[in-house]
Amino acid sequence: MNMGVPQGHGYKHLDQMQPWSDRLHLLECLSVVEEAPNVKTFTFRSDNQNWFRYEPGQFMTFELGTQPESILRTFTLSSSPSRPFTFAVTVKAQEGSIGARWMLDNLLPGMRLKAFGPLGDFSIARYPGDKYLFISAGSGVTPMMSMTRWLQDCAPQSDVSFVACARRPSDIIFRRELEYLTSSMPNLKVSFLIKEHEMGQLWTGIRGRLEAPKLPLLAPDFKDRVIFCCGPEGFMRDVREMLEASGFDMAHYHQESFGPAAEPVLPLMDDLEPGEQPAATSMVTFSMSGKEVPCAAGETILKAARGAGIRIAAACESGLCGTCRILKLSGEVAMDHNGGILDEEIEEGYILACCSKPLGNVEVEA
Known part of the structure; x- marks a missing residue:
C-alpha cells in the first residue's frame, strides 16, 4: 500500500x-x-x-x-x-x-x-533574545506560530508570552494547539483577547482592545522582552505607539508587514563608486526575449520590461518579496532593496528588477 x-x-x-x-x-x-x-x-x-x-x-x-x-x-x-x-x-x-x-x-x-x-528577516533567528513577547491579531498569528513551533522542538524551556487578538472566540487561529503547547513548554504563557461575545460560546478571558493598562497584566515584564508584532497596519501602529509611550526600548521591537515600502531612489553622486555615472538613458538587453529596450534615468528594469511587453514576475515591487529576481549577465545597476535578496545571490549576479536601475547598458536573463 x-x-x-x-x-x-x-x-x-x-x-x-x-x-x-x-x-x-x-x-x-x-x-x-x-x-x-x-x-x-x-x-x-x-x-x-x-x-x-x-x-x-x-x-x-x-x-x-x-x-x-x-x-x-x-x-x-x-x-x-x-x-x-x-x-x-x-x-x-x-x-x-x-x-x-x-x-x-x-x-x-x-x-x-x-x-x-x-525570504524575510522577521524571525527569532535574526533577533534572538532571552525572553520573547509575541503579539498578533488575526492571521498575524502565523509567523508567531512558526517561531513557537520551532521553540517547542528546539528550545522548549524558552520563556515566551504569547498574546493573540481576534474579533470572536471562533476566529482565534490555532487556539487549541496553543493551549496544548503550554503543557510541553513550561515557560509559555498564552493569552487571548476578543472584541465581541459570541452566542453559545463561554468566554472567561479578557475582552476588548489591547490597550496600555492590559499589557502589564498579560506580560508584567514586557520591557525586558524582545517583542515581535504582526497584524493589520492599524493594529501594529497602535502597539508601537503604546510601547513608545511606556518607555520600551524600541530596538527590541520588530514587526512584520507586506505593505509597499518607499520608492527606491538612485544613489547620490557621492554614493557612487569611483568612475560610476548614472546614465541619462541606458539600453537594457533582455536575452531570453531577444529585445533591447531603452531605460530612462531613474527607471527600473521592471518598468522598462513592462513597457516592452516582457513579463517578469513581481509581487511587492518594493524589494521585499524577492519574486522579481533575475540574473544580470553584464553591466552595473543601482539596487536599493529591502531584504528580498540574499548576499550570496547578489554575488552570483542576481538582482531584483523592481528596484534595480541601470548605470549604463545592462543585459539580463529575462
Whole structure:
C-alpha cells in the first residue's frame, strides 16, 4: 500500500536529499485543513523529494492560477523548519481578497504551484533574545506560530508570552494547539483577547482592545522582552505607539508587514563608486526575449520590461518579496532593496528588477 510516499520514490533520509530550490522545483499541495471561518492551512512538499530550509517566521510568494491571468501573493510560513520535509502556510481570506479566496476555494491536495522564497528577516533567528513577547491579531498569528513551533522542538524551556487578538472566540487561529503547547513548554504563557461575545460560546478571558493598562497584566515584564508584532497596519501602529509611550526600548521591537515600502531612489553622486555615472538613458538587453529596450534615468528594469511587453514576475515591487529576481549577465545597476535578496545571490549576479536601475547598458536573463 502506498502510504503517501510520492510515486516512483522510495524513502530517503534527510542527508540523501537536496534542499528545495524555487528555480528548479514546484510545490505539491499535500493537505488542506480548516482552522477557523475563512482560514485554512495548506501543507506542501516538493515535487522532487527535496527538503525545505528556512527560518521560522519567513514568507513565500506564490503564483496562483486565477483568471484571466495568474497573480502573485505573499504568505507567511506557519510551520517550523525543524520539520523540513514539508512546510505550511495558513491563509485567511479577507473581504475583497483575490489570491487568498482563490486558494480557499480552489487549491486541493495533489495540485502543483510555483513559489518564490523563502525570504524575510522577521524571525527569532535574526533577533534572538532571552525572553520573547509575541503579539498578533488575526492571521498575524502565523509567523508567531512558526517561531513557537520551532521553540517547542528546539528550545522548549524558552520563556515566551504569547498574546493573540481576534474579533470572536471562533476566529482565534490555532487556539487549541496553543493551549496544548503550554503543557510541553513550561515557560509559555498564552493569552487571548476578543472584541465581541459570541452566542453559545463561554468566554472567561479578557475582552476588548489591547490597550496600555492590559499589557502589564498579560506580560508584567514586557520591557525586558524582545517583542515581535504582526497584524493589520492599524493594529501594529497602535502597539508601537503604546510601547513608545511606556518607555520600551524600541530596538527590541520588530514587526512584520507586506505593505509597499518607499520608492527606491538612485544613489547620490557621492554614493557612487569611483568612475560610476548614472546614465541619462541606458539600453537594457533582455536575452531570453531577444529585445533591447531603452531605460530612462531613474527607471527600473521592471518598468522598462513592462513597457516592452516582457513579463517578469513581481509581487511587492518594493524589494521585499524577492519574486522579481533575475540574473544580470553584464553591466552595473543601482539596487536599493529591502531584504528580498540574499548576499550570496547578489554575488552570483542576481538582482531584483523592481528596484534595480541601470548605470549604463545592462543585459539580463529575462
